[in-house]
Amino acid sequence: MATILVVDDELGIRALLSEILSDEGHSVELAENAAQARAFREHTRPDLVLLDIWMPDVDGITLLKEWGATGQLTMPVIMMSGHGTIDTAVEATKFGAMAFLEKPITLQKLLRSVEQGLARQSPRPALPATQQVMLSSGGARELTVEHTLASPQTANHNAPLALGPQSEQVFVLDRPLREARDAFEKAYFEFHLAKENGSMTRVAEKTGLERTHLYRKLKQLGVDLSRNKRSGGN
Template sequence: MPEILVVDDERSILESLRDILEDEGYSVRCVESGEEALRLVEESPPDLVLLDIWLPGLDGMKVLERLRQEHPTLPVVMISGHGTIELAVRAVKLGAFDFLEKPLSYDRVIVTVEKALRMRALSEENLRLRSRLREPGLTGESPAIREVRELIARVAPTEATVLIQGESGVGKEVAARMIHNLSRRAQGPFVEVNCAAIPENLIESELFGHEKGAFTGATRSRRGKFDQAHRGTLFLDEVGDMSLSAQAKVLRVIQEKRFERVGGDRTIEVDVRIIAATNKDLRAEMEAGRFREDLYFRLNVVPIVIPPLRERPEDIPLLVEEFLDELSRHSGLGRKVISPEVLEVLKRYPWPGNVRELKNLIERLVIISPGEEITLNDLPREFLDYAERARGGGEIPEWLRVADFKTAREMFEREFLRRKLEEYGGNISRMAQAIGLRRSYLHRKLKALGLSRE
């Protein structure tokens, strides 16, 4: 039921408009000042505002300017008992949808309201369609990624809660948006919350909103993410980083479909579909006491696991072409191509940052490569060993595949010393002399690496 906010300092006008609009099936809120109107719009935006020009304190024109700046898609119809053509023109230039003169005509009010709401619906639908056209999908033709897309297509039309699992950068948010766009809630909002990026003491305010004065710094009431996602989808990204107290409240909202804002006592009912995502093992988190078991089973109705990029190297050429096309449209640097040798290197690289890391690399290469073709010489230093393999340099040793230096060094030292032990038949003295180490130090090193028995 569309909600209309009526702002007028004449009680008779407020009562008259309330009667007219409620008879037509609209939900109506009435206030008598511009300041109160701005507060209500900030707290819970309506679908349409009927705004009198002549108000005590903050007049209607100033209120209109504020609304256009802060809520550009909210239609505003101006009302005046002393209207002039100049005033009407000024209001429309400031962004008013229409201008009504007092005394108000019943038919004119209803027709104007219907047009304004229809125009807003069309405008929002246009924005949503544009946004969906720009949004990427899960690119790839590997069996693993095709299976994920098929599962998304099956679960999206339902109301089931979905838990998306996968390493950082694999495309969990992309999958969540695909589910929303293919669902019956596609016309509603898609609201994202990064649970890992919000301080623990603010997560409840972020999710549920707060009332003015609820805590230090709460200078005005604020809607939470659950409220903003009403009739749409709420995406809880990195849900494994949410505090236990916030987990308990999220569980209650999922069960009861209602909540109270921080510092408030008014119950707010919501209709929200939950999609959660995490890069953590939530079962291990439950065993460690950091994640609620009951919330896990509420979220894990339909699990979707997105494989890391290193497990689907056949998708890398498709992703590279997609990123090159995107950059050519937005960078102004032209459409560059990747040499076959570079593609081979990219397919061999382990991609600890997954698709996000690949996208960042392609953007970097497009910017720094001097020619139209990106060659091996353009690759960053950390790719040189993989480039050598692509040139025919043989298998890359395991210690070159790990992400951090300390682990790589330990793996290299152990393999090097193990081979030398074999070469010198276990003779520590000859081995120490050959590789340039003191015998006592070599003994300690072999013991630390678990090679002393060998």
């Protein structure tokens, strides 16, 4: 179906991704470092690249920048990392990555991201105004970061709003970093407040913040505490 280049210094990750993608009918090429990835890209244009960020010789974002500077970023690139942050994700998408997956990568998220990447078949040399990041919480203690790009074909501006705390939200990245971080933090705390029916005690426990600090943080972010506050207590 497609030729996918997997670049990761961990043998186990390369083997696992190769097995999964091969089972899906793709042709998988493997590289354990940036040098091998460069050599492959010199003579072949893969349909998609899965690129680890933290590698011992040259990190993935540096390699992504090189491909962009030399005109070789002609394929979708999905970044991977087990130590990713929202800042790292923003940087990756800024330099052309179409998505960011946090390890351990679930089968569903991997296949969905690969499918989306192959459907687009185009690089992202700059940060367009339509670029967004979707943050999906996998539970009270886990946060999985998955980056997608909204398109006119897939965006549904007339979709009804779901009720209750939403574990998936969309954040526009074409804005100053501080504003993007504040928007994420506000949505994060509003999610937990709604989930805990406005209980500051339980939200403090869930988020690991001291209650007074939590209250100051919510006021700073402009979170409407009365909206989620339960009747008869907190």
